[in-house]
Amino acid sequence: MDIRLNLKSMIRDRGYIQAVIANKANMSPCKLSQVINLERRLEANEMFALCEAMNVTPMELAEYKLKLPDKEVVK
Incomplete structure (x- = not known):
């Protein structure tokens, strides 16, 4: 996945x-x-600065997944 999408999310x-x-x-x-x-494109120095601004590590950003609520099962 593109890290820019993780950043947006x-x-x-x-x-x-x-x-x-x-x-x-x-x-x-x-x-x-x-x-x-x-x-x-996102340059490496910009990514590090954005991570610092959001108080996350680059690894946390790279591994970030959109957290969706659990889907209800309809019977």
């Missing part, structure tokens, strides 16, 4: 404001938007 799932995370990572909100919408 993590920002959304944790309720982060995209512009705040971008600013904490010394990145423009526009650039972050392009990254998470797969319009621009």
Whole structure:
């Protein structure tokens, strides 16, 4: 899976404001938007800065999975 999709999911799932995370990572909100919408590649130094801004390790970001609620079984 593309780590940019993990980044997008993590920002959304944790309720982060995209512009705040971008600013904490010394990145423009526009650039972050392009990254998470797969319009621009994510450079390694940007990934480390974004992880620090979200207080996660790069490994946590790489292994992040969208946490969906358990589906109800209808009988």
